[in-house]
Amino acid sequence: MRKPCCEKEGTNKGAWSKQEDQKLIDYIKAHGEGCWRSLPKAAGLHRCGKSCRLRWINYLRPDIKRGNFEQDEEDLIIKLHALLGNRWSLIAGRLPGRTDNEVKNYWNSHIRKKLIKMGIDPNNHRLNQIIPRPNPQNDCVSAAATSSGSMSNISACTKAPIKSSREIDQRASQATSVLEDETSGSSSRDLNLDLTIAFPNPPLLVGEEMQKNIKGSFTMAREIETNLQHSPTLALFR
DNA sequence: AAAATCTACAACCGCACCAGT
DNA sequence: TACTGGTGCGGTTGTAGATTT
Numbered sequence: 001m002r003k004p005c006c007e008k009e010g011t012n013k014g015a016w017s018k019q020e021d022q023k024l025i026d027y028i029k030a031h032g033e034g035c036w037r038s039l040p041k042a043a044g045l046h047r048c049g050k051s052c053r054l055r056w057i058n059y060l061r062p063d064i065k066r067g068n069f070e071q072d073e074e075d076l077i078i079k080l081h082a083l084l085g086n087r088w089s090l091i092a093g094r095l096p097g098r099t100d101n102e103v104k105n106y107w108n109s110h111i112r113k114k115l116i117k118m119g120i121d122p123n124n125h126r127l128n129q130i131i132p133r134p135n136p137q138n139d140c141v142s143a144a145a146t147s148s149g150s151m152s153n154i155s156a157c158t159k160a161p162i163k164s165s166r167e168i169d170q171r172a173s174q175a176t177s178v179l180e181d182e183t184s185g186s187s188s189r190d191l192n193l194d195l196t197i198a199f200p201n202p203p204l205l206v207g208e209e210m211q212k213n214i215k216g217s218f219t220m221a222r223e224i225e226t227n228l229q230h231s232p233t234l235a236l237f238r
Numbered sequence: 239a240a241a242a243t244c245t246a247c248a249a250c251c252g253c254a255c256c257a258g259t
Numbered sequence: 260t261a262c263t264g265g266t267g268c269g270g271t272t273g274t275a276g277a278t279t280t
Contacts, residue, residue: 014273015248037265053266054249089268100268105247 012046058101065097082125
């Protein structure tokens with residue numbers, strides 16, 4: 001039987017106090033990150049190591065960018081989610097100063113609902129059939145789907161108000177895709193995205209490690225190529 | 239003004255992965 | 260090769276504050 005990551009008894013849970021934050025900051029400033037398991041004891045914190053790590057990474061790290069997401073950040077998140085799915089850490093890696101937790105929360109509380117309102121299934125980035133077909137007076141979907149710009153105009157495009165998040169979820173679960181054939185067929189040929197993957201701060205690699213990394217890049221590129229064939233939201237960024 | 243409901247986000251939990259033995 | 264411990268990740272929960280009824 002595997003030991004739990006930390007002793008449950010005697011450890012604090014829930015919101016962090018100012019004093020706890022300060023202790024953690026002071027300790028990491030003095031000793032650096034690493035060995036989260038032993039850190040709480042060494043820093044005089046009655047917390048689980050995992051909890052300390054999370055607090056540091058998501059909140060206390062000095063390079064964290066707080067505050068609202070910019071429009072371009074939001075666009076990038078949607079774009080990357082269409083390519084990578086729920087790999088929040090990968091997505092956050094492309095947004096300087098943002099954490100995976102923050103990106104995940106923002107997706108769930110803002111972007112997801114926005115996409116649903118537009119009639120786009122946030123899970124697979126496909127258009128849902130419950131949204132009225134394009135017509136001159138209620139043309140949100142077609143406007144978005146054919147736009148050559150970004151997602152910036154999405155909010156102006158919600159003509160039929162949806163009252164609650166519950167309704168949004170309900171609509172999402174009821175909806176089925178109508179464009180599967182289109183997206184897997186001819187329309188996917190129109191996608192012309194730059195698939196270059198830039199790895200942040202690439203380390204100097206030698207020999208085996210470099211080969212491993214290259215192999216990984218190809219795997220990811222292949223995966224992205226597959227996703228592309230099914231993600232109409234990507235067309236929004238052309 | 240009070241109660242009910244919703245929203246945003248910090249934090250927790252369990253699992254998977256990886257390196258060391 | 261199997262096992263173990265440490266760490267990271269994604270899903271989920273809890274809750275304070277805001278908004279609506």
